[in-house]
Amino acid sequence: MVSYKELGLVNTREMFAKAIKGGYAIPAFNFNNMEQLQAIIKASAETKSPVILQVSKGARNYANQTLLRYMAQGAVEYAKELGWEHPQICLHLDHGDSFELCKSCVDFGFSSVMIDASSLPYEENIALTKKVVEYAHQFDVTVEAELGVLAGVEDEVSSAVSHYTKPEEVVDFATRTGCDSLAISIGTSHGAYKFTPEQCTRDPKTGRLVPPPLAFDVLDAVMEQLPGFPIVLHGSSSVPQEYVDMINQYGGKLPDAVGIPEEQLRKAAKSAVCKINIDSDSRLAFTAAVRKVLAEKPGEFDPRKYCGPARDLMEELYKHKIINVLGSDGKAE
Numbered sequence: 311m312v313s314y315k316e317l318g319l320v321n322t323r324e325m326f327a328k329a330i331k332g333g334y335a336i337p338a339f340n341f342n343n344m345e346q347l348q349a350i351i352k353a354s355a356e357t358k359s360p361v362i363l364q365v366s367k368g369a370r371n372y373a374n375q376t377l378l379r380y381m382a383q384g385a386v387e388y389a390k391e392l393g394w395e396h397p398q399i400c401l402h403l404d405h406g407d408s409f410e411l412c413k414s415c416v417d418f419g420f421s422s423v424m425i426d427a428s429s430l431p432y433e434e435n436i437a438l439t440k441k442v443v444e445y446a447h448q449f450d451v452t453v454e455a456e457l458g459v460l461a462g463v464e465d466e467v468s469s470a471v472s473h474y475t476k477p478e479e480v481v482d483f484a485t486r487t488g489c490d491s492l493a494i495s496i497g498t499s500h501g502a503y504k505f506t507p508e509q510c511t512r513d514p515k516t517g518r519l520v521p522p523p524l525a526f527d528v529l530d531a532v533m534e535q536l537p538g539f540p541i542v543l544h545g546s547s548s549v550p551q552e553y554v555d556m557i558n559q560y561g562g563k564l565p566d567a568v569g570i571p572e573e574q575l576r577k578a579a580k581s582a583v584c585k586i587n588i589d590s591d592s593r594l595a596f597t598a599a600v601r602k603v604l605a606e607k608p609g610e611f612d613p614r615k616y617c618g619p620a621r622d623l624m625e626e627l628y629k630h631k632i633i634n635v636l637g638s639d640g641k642a643e
């Protein structure tokens with residue numbers, strides 16, 4: 311058993327309380343390799359933004375859980391070395407799908423876990439979430455739960471259709487499970503293809519897809535039921551057109567990739583939404599930079615020469631999200 315407190319990590323409780331009061335949101339960036347982690351930490355240290363490092367089950371399988379935990383521990387020290395005196399870094403399990411997985415992460419130094427039982431019937435979701443909460447809270451580890459179903463594909467999580475969260479269920483769910491935050495479904499979606507062309511309209515000038523707006527009425531109703539309770543948005547990448555264009559220009563093929571417009575996320579960040587998950591955007595930035603270098607310099611075979619530019623582009627993306635979308639800069643001196 312390793313406590314996250316020994317690793318210099320923090321749970322989400324104080325982060326979220328401050329974010330709701332301050333009208334901003336904490337970035338939750340997924341990572342599974344060194345370059346991504348370096349970019350996240352550099353961007354957070356430079357902007358003094360609290361940050362949630364997210365590890366999905368797939369990332370855990372890809373990178374090895376022992377290595378990931380030491381990487382997170384190293385990230386705290388790296389942040390200090392970069393001049394961030396009191397780094398506010400949380401290590402969070404994204405989409406935990408069983409009690410055993412959540413327990414293993416708690417025992418292994420994670421400061422926060424998500425139990426996603428949203429695909430189960432309501433009462434079973436409550437029972438499993440409650441079991442995880444009871445275990446995690448003994449070690450002061452915070453728990454995120456989910457009500458409602460997001461569309462899209464993310465590692466092992468996928469659903470063809472979304473079901474909005476029912477506002478009339480949230481009080482009962484939060485009270486009976488004791489969860490610390492709640493991921494809701496209001497039209498965000500996992501992956502780089504958040505909407506089909508049929509769900510969108512097309513901008514007549516650019517020919518690009520314009521996605522349907524998020525269901526802010528559902529968010530408002532949830533907030534009315536649970537005033538001041540931390541709300542989480544998954545699947546909130548914006549799929550920046552510049553990265554999609556770069557990928558397509560240099561031999562890739564991502565036709566009609568579409569995400570959530572940033573102005574909608576800015577609006578959400580000002581509300582009780584205090585954690586916004588961003589994964590696909592950094593995958594796109596990484597891939598765009600690698601494709602560009604390899605296309606322009608076919609003789610290049612030193613991975614540092616293409617992973618380096620990929621890291622730089624991700625760092626730029628993370629800073630942009632922190633400063634211009636979430637507003638979390640300067641919130642953790």
Ligand SMILES: [Zn+2]
Nearest residue numbers: 464544545587
């Ligand atoms: Zn998710």
